[in-house]
Amino acid sequence: MKEQIHFSILHTDASTNARITTFETHHGVLETPVFMPVGTCATVKACTVDQLYDIGIPIILSNTYHLYLQPGDSIVREAGGLHSFMNWDRIILTDSGGFQIFSLSQMSKIHPNGVEFKSFRDGSSHFFTPEKTIAIQKNLGSDIMMPLDICTKFGTPQKEVEQSSKTTVQWAKMAKEAAKENENQILFGIVQGGFQVQSRQECMEQLKEIGFPGYSIGSLSVGEPREIFEEITEHLAPQLSNSPVYLMGVGDPYRILTAIGMGVDMFDCVLPTRIARNRTLFTRGGRITLTNKRFEKDFQPVEDTCECYTCKNYSRAYLRHLYKSDEILASTLGSIHNLHFLHQMIEDAKKAIRNNTYQQFMSSFLSSYEEGEKLRQQEKG
């Protein structure tokens, strides 16, 4: 593993902690802030790689848990690694499988040296150790790896949170040891520690002592109130500012922009592609559900100002028709729009950071977006 990465802070906004950074990976330099689309099973659902390249996506996330189960990481290795297998020549980050073990498996049991679980596909039994998840990610050949960790749900008793956090740190150390020969791969540390600042602080300090070229913040945006999310992010991010900071599993515009203002660099989430398959698209004025009757004769694009393939070529009425007809193309065109929306939002955020106007940009963006979301909730309620 590369212990040191060439990490540069290109610009920090004057009045927030928002920043533009770059760091090197085996498949190119990554500029942040960045949102990573999720390609769970070696494909970002409903999109070709060319459609992602057209948007300008520089990095995707893929799931170790899923690829280990199907097709199996040894097959991906035989194919020449995940980049070659799925025909993606930009950067790939793989998670450790920890989150999926706890969220998808019918059974999971934590042992001191790893976690036992049953496959969500066929119920077969498996055991992941910190070393094993690194070995799998080595087979996948991702640029950025994650160590096996224990995710905590909101509401977990504090004593259990602290035990999990302690185990996560031990596993991180074992993962680092296991990864040391992976020359082309970077291993991040994952800060766990639940929903209290003190236990997060302890976990972070222990990880920094082990030393990683980048750090992620896990188990946030899992049901806790926004205040707790903000308190923990705001507390951790500045202390990690000498490295890339990755906030895992966050995809809604409010949390992304808020976290960027606190110094977070990287994000991933299934949200944009999942809601797109579920008939819902982002707009600057909040999300819209395309099957709504009011779009029946709406021959305008989803957003007038949007430059995505979908908005340049199709109307809301056409998308509504595709969703009503359960057409696959709806998922494709919707996913392209939603991924472009987040990508463009972050491009605009970068411009604001360069101009030292991030605070104004964020307030203005979120005031329009949240206003629309509020109306949407009222209409629903």
Add this chain to the structure above:
Amino acid sequence: MKEQIHFSILHTDASTNARITTFETHHGVLETPVFMPVGTCATVKACTVDQLYDIGIPIILSNTYHLYLQPGDSIVREAGGLHSFMNWDRIILTDSGGFQIFSLSQMSKIHPNGVEFKSFRDGSSHFFTPEKTIAIQKNLGSDIMMPLDICTKFGTPQKEVEQSSKTTVQWAKMAKEAAKENENQILFGIVQGGFQVQSRQECMEQLKEIGFPGYSIGSLSVGEPREIFEEITEHLAPQLSNSPVYLMGVGDPYRILTAIGMGVDMFDCVLPTRIARNRTLFTRGGRITLTNKRFEKDFQPVEDTCECYTCKNYSRAYLRHLYKSDEILASTLGSIHNLHFLHQMIEDAKKAIRNNTYQQFMSSFLSSYEEGEKLRQQEKG
């Protein structure tokens, strides 16, 4: 309706009736032989229009029945017609809905002036007359329209076949009258008449008397033996050779190539995209089912010599993985390959026609293809 079209026979093969023709439509000159992918609900399933353009597809077929029910042809008209609605700027042929009424609807009842049916979507009642299907197709703005017809299943009593054929001819006359003001649209006649040469002959003669700029052959490839299919096609096509000849609903390589040799110019079928969604891809050596275990570590493309997007970028192992994971991308990549396969097969057929070697080309192509299909059946059985 354009009663006369500028139709040219560019070349006829020396030893078969295979030919290259062109004729003008409102969205460009169509060169035949040609296979039309089916875009039932204003989208060729799982493909973007750019993916179809990349293959070189010059014309698609879309379904009047489906678009009438959802989103409704008046909405398509308001969108500026089907071309504008679905962002397709090449040629579109729409069918009359006849086939769908009889194959999809829970109930259909033939009256002298039209057919009553219940929607397959919601069970609502509808009535199509020859005039109405033309009015709908006018709203859709397709380049080539079809008149309402009565499709006959293989095994229908001859008396009923003849009655249906008679009605089809009457309706064709009414459709022609209704279409006469549609300046930019061409109306073909549809030869029905079941599975006996004599009743087909009568239907064809009556239609020719009415006079259409092109003719299609309906209700073939609906379960009848190959010999009957060939007998009727071989009988009709040469007598229609002064106009474009369109054989409806035929998509398998054997029947396409055989019919081209008999002088048929146009084909359509859901087969290539439907089997692609069902894990099955065309190869020159017969169809293959990608989920087969033997492709697990097969890192070759579906076909070595294929120039399609899928074969240039992906392996059989990757496609197998996508199918096993129920990924949408499998349908997209599979459909691209299958549509390219038929498109390329016909491009190769055209080359052979120009070289007066169609017979050899067809024999060689089908010997390899049918051999593979035979083995496939044996493996299955």
